[in-house]
Amino acid sequence: MNPNTSTLFFARTRAVRLAGLTAIVASVALVSGCANRSASSGVYSYDQAQREQIVRTGVVTGVRPITIENDRSSGAGLLAGGALGGVAGNAIGGGTGRTIATVGGALLGALAGNTIENRVGTTSGLEVTVRLDNGETRVVAQAADVPVSVGQRVQVISGNGPTRVVPM
Numbered sequence: 001m002n003p004n005t006s007t008l009f010f011a012r013t014r015a016v017r018l019a020g021l022t023a024i025v026a027s028v029a030l031v032s033g034c035a036n037r038s039a040s041s042g043v044y045s046y047d048q049a050q051r052e053q054i055v056r057t058g059v060v061t062g063v064r065p066i067t068i069e070n071d072r073s074s075g076a077g078l079l080a081g082g083a084l085g086g087v088a089g090n091a092i093g094g095g096t097g098r099t100i101a102t103v104g105g106a107l108l109g110a111l112a113g114n115t116i117e118n119r120v121g122t123t124s125g126l127e128v129t130v131r132l133d134n135g136e137t138r139v140v141a142q143a144a145d146v147p148v149s150v151g152q153r154v155q156v157i158s159g160n161g162p163t164r165v166v167p168m
Contacts, residue, residue: 045161
């Protein structure tokens with residue numbers, strides 16, 4: 001092989017590896033996005049369906065906007081960011097500098113990927129305070145997908161799973 005052919009061969013090999021790694025990272029990110037945890041009053045898991053629940057009625061006495069964070073990171077953002085950062089770092093420089101750039105890129109990419117995954121896992125919610133007809137007061141935090149307002153009659157549904165506040 002002459003020097004030009006050798007350089008072209010290694011450039012193509014690197015491009016194929018980069019494309020393969022990108023496909024793997026994209027697949028992991030796509031699959032991890034399929035996990036759907038919801039704090040919505042209208043979403044039931046399969047295990048919660050067809051189960052008896054306790055229904056109490058009352059009046060909303062307070063509504064406060066909140067942010068609901070997903071406290072269980074899948075790690076996909078960390079892995080995808082680390083892989084992409086490592087690939088990007090590997091494209092820089094040569095020799096020892098390339099190794100340092102690869103490691104640095106992987107670390108920075110992992111941090112960025114984890115941060116992005118955590119931000120994607122936050123939703124707007126409501127903290128709803130309900131004065132039940134029996135005189136007790138309950139507070140429930142849930143997704144802000146069902147509008148509730150102070151003075152509104154609601155049902156507080158609880159039992160086998162999360163507690164939900166739904167308008168009557």
